[in-house]
């Protein structure tokens with residue numbers, strides 16, 4: 001009887017873990033979509049030194065990477 005309860009407990013634990021993972025995944029996917037919609041394409045920067053992707057609210061040609069503090073110049077776009 002104790003063994004059966006133990007197996008049920010493991011089953012319930014796995015079920016809760018899987019549900020938790022699914023809920024977290026859905027929330028993460030929604031956040032990603034929302035970020036895509038809200039953030040403008042021009043304000044997303046990728047550092048060419050450390051390839052770190054960050055968002056800079058300043059709409060300027062130069063931006064400073066928050067990770068390695070190096071200057072990034074806007075590539076492409078309207079010139």
Ligand SMILES: [Zn+2]
Nearest residue numbers: 047050065068
């Ligand atoms: Zn960087």
